[in-house]
Amino acid sequence: METWQRLKRNLSELWQSFRRNRMGLIGLGLVLSALAVAILAPWLTPYHPQQVIRDANGRGLTFAPPSVHPPLGTDDGGHDVWAQLVYGARSSLTVGFLAGFIAMFVGSFLGILAGYFGGWLDNFLMRLTDVLLVIPDLPLMLVLVATIRQMQLKISPLTVLILVIGLLYWTSTARLVRSQVLSIKERQFVARARAIGAGHAHIIRRHILPQVLPLIVANTVLILSTAILIESGLAFLGLGDPTKPSWGTMLNFAFDRNAISNGAWWFYLPPGLAIVWVSLGCVLLGNVLEEMLNPRLSGHHLEGEARILKHGERK
């Protein structure tokens, strides 16, 4: 119960300092609005993304420009672009978020292990990240996704994307966390923690993790944007799920069906802008979070002083 109250207090303090940062608010707004669109998709459009919109004569409206009725126009098959965009947010964000979180967990876990315990474990994990870092991401993921598809496993294409991105994209987090852990574990308060009789698990939980957490959180938000970009990239190259539109598959279709030479800008511009929207939001949010979660960078110092002086200080 007490832990819950403490958490509540900490969160409200966090919100207080967050509120003052305009860039952070903009970032949060961008990310939250994208999430809201994804969640509220069925209420935002009367059409299903695969539904063909027909004119009065029953003919499909192909490459119809934006108007009142199809707000963002239609694609070559007469599908509503706006419907595709809002439903596409679902798959794009799902893949981005889940893959980002997997990458964060794997990266932080391995980074802390390598940094804290050192020795052969560190050596092994770091050589592994070296190997993964040396191989270019996109081609490797392409090959992996394509191979897994070939294997005809009963996994949905989206899950494959999530796993491949998540399990290959932890290297930079692991590196970052490891280097931070290396420096923290030499600090004297870790020696003090050992002196009070703490074991490794306790030291990692109480002293190492809180110190690397700001880094992890900020890095995660940044990784989210990268994961969304990679998903779009893979989908653009035709590795998305063709039955579920995502922003990447929309771009892929637009490119395949000559939307550009047909001048159908309403087909390729919205998904591109949507990707920019979310990525920008993540980057802004990530930078501000990092700044905020570091207590020494925040304005707590004088505030705390004033609060205590109000209560009456005694020497």
Added chain:
Amino acid sequence: MTEPEPLLSVRHLTTLFEVNRKTYACALEDVSFDVYPYQTVGLVGESGCGKSTTLLSILRLLPPNARLSGQVFFKGVDLLSLSEQQMRAYRWKELALIFQSAMNALNPVLRVDEQILEAILLHRLMPREQARQRVHELLDLVGIAPQRGRQYPFQFSGGMRQRAMIAMALACSPSLLFADEPTTALDVMIQAQVLELLKDIQKKLGLAIVLVTHDLGVVAELCDQVVVLYGGKVVESGSVDQIYNSPQHPYTQKLLESFPDLHHPSSTLASIPGTPPRLTELPPGCRFEPRCFARFDRCRHEAPPLRQVAEKHYAACHLLEGKSPNAGSI
């Protein structure tokens, strides 16, 4: 009259650091001393003489390349023979350590009271609510308003941090307190406050203290026994009175001379030329030989053993050979 049992009894403690496969740095050699209940023992010596290493060796907090030998008996148990798991139970509950720089020893992102609480909860001494109460009492004891425990270490002044560190050291009611230069980072006024506090606490709680310092004034004020270390070896040990009034080892004599005396402020301070030996290239004979004003041939080849010069007063110098224990004091 029966002697009380020593609380801590260090016997032939030797600490080597493996530098590489062939080289070892000998940080401590054959260090022996006793700490009795309610007593304060001062470990003095220049920087790099093994004072802090002694404390960390006893607590077994040295990095993995350290090799320890000898015995450290605490309440009759040899700490060096315990497993890491068993040793953990001793740390803080029985043997607490006040770090040299409280700023670094406190976690900057945890509130001060949380950190004191941590020590109590880690050893499962009492339920959380009661432990919170105890933290309040401890902060009060060291003169910090308990509500300031909600602040972070960087919002504390240097003296407050050191006092918070002391509160933390007392959290589990240890029977032995190690203080590793507790006043070095503080200015003179705060030093006096912290020392006063230590003295006060010792009187109130009746614990034994091992104080590491190079401030001989502090030693004179606080300690009952003094152990003088040089190059990782004990060169002299005895009561404060014996060490200050009849120092036997040339190093102790020079060390005392190099400290200002309020009663004779005009006299110029002496210094000892040179620096302590490198721990990887120790001289074969007496370690102080290269810097000693009274050296002779024998010192270069033969390390002097620790000789008794008076009741509980030992010194390691060839000059003392042949002096009977009673002839030791002037």
